[in-house]
Amino acid sequence: MALSTLDERTALVLIDLQNGIVGAPVAPHSGADVVARSVELAEAFRAQGAPVVLVRVTHAADGSDAAPGRTEQARGAGAPPAGWDVIVDDLAGHDGDLRVTKRNWGAFYGTDLDLQLRRRGVTQIVLAGIATSIGVESTARAAHEHGYHVTLATDAMTDLNEDAHQNSIERIFPRLGETGTTAQILDLLAKTRA
Template sequence: MNAAAASEATALIIGDVQNGIVKSFGDDDGHVARVASAIEAAHLAGIQVIYVRVGFRAGYPDVSPRNRGFSAAAANNMLLADSDETQIDARIAPLEGDIVMTKRRISCFSGTDLDVVLRSRGITHLVLAGISTSGVILSTVREAADRDYALTVLSDGAKDNDEELHRVLVEKLFPRQADVITVADWVSAVEA
């Protein structure tokens, strides 16, 4: 994390680390444990933790048939906002003071009041982790950069089913708009 980013008001954003998505992607690589260590470090450092999960209303009035990914979820009766599959993984359960939002699209900003919450708290630097790198992380990086936030992506705090796509994003695309570091390096910087 660069010195300028370290001095800014920071929030750790955890995107889509929810039961159904963790189950779909698997966790044999220890991804959730790494995210948990980032959350623990954020709590100890007084950094705001914000969880953003994807979920839809009963009957899917918020899903367009033109949206390929989400219309498939609707057709299979998946990702209803009150279902167990949309709840945050219990291993990283929110604590008092953490913020939980439900989004209706891929980016953490789409269908939420995330920008209002961040600006109200004077937060200018976002640290991103979640599932998937090519989904919530990519969409949030692009939108957050357009909104002039300083960004850090936790390279191993993000996960994707396509390892090559993950590599290209964290090594080539994200560094154009964000600092990209490992969870361990971020935790060390926060603890320093």
């Protein structure tokens, strides 16, 4: 599906572009490529006066604030390295950006993201980040359930598993919103804000 429009009040939401995640082995795009495309999007949104939201995930070193419940896959053992949950330098340092800290996969549950977006009259979000099938998809699902129009920058996201990335791009995201490349989104942003 082609991108149709960006609402007058659209926000860019970048998921987990932080030191301990962008360097992980990911596919099909490298963490560096995702950051570079996210920087392009953020600069364009800031230039238009549109909100940019930087979401990071963190947890207590002892795991005491981790989501409860049994899983078949073991959780990470030991304390993460210092600074793992700090937004990458290429995106940090812009005073006007909103910052959201989450302790779950998605950026809505247990945070003030919805409140911050609604206070600014936001009706649509553009999503990018790492990992496609985890943080990005969880946030896209919740955004859709909260009534936001959702646009997904498919070349500004990547995953720990390329098959999982493709499943989200091809099967899940078209049911939640519209998908497009960074270049297509930037072109649409320029046209709708002209």
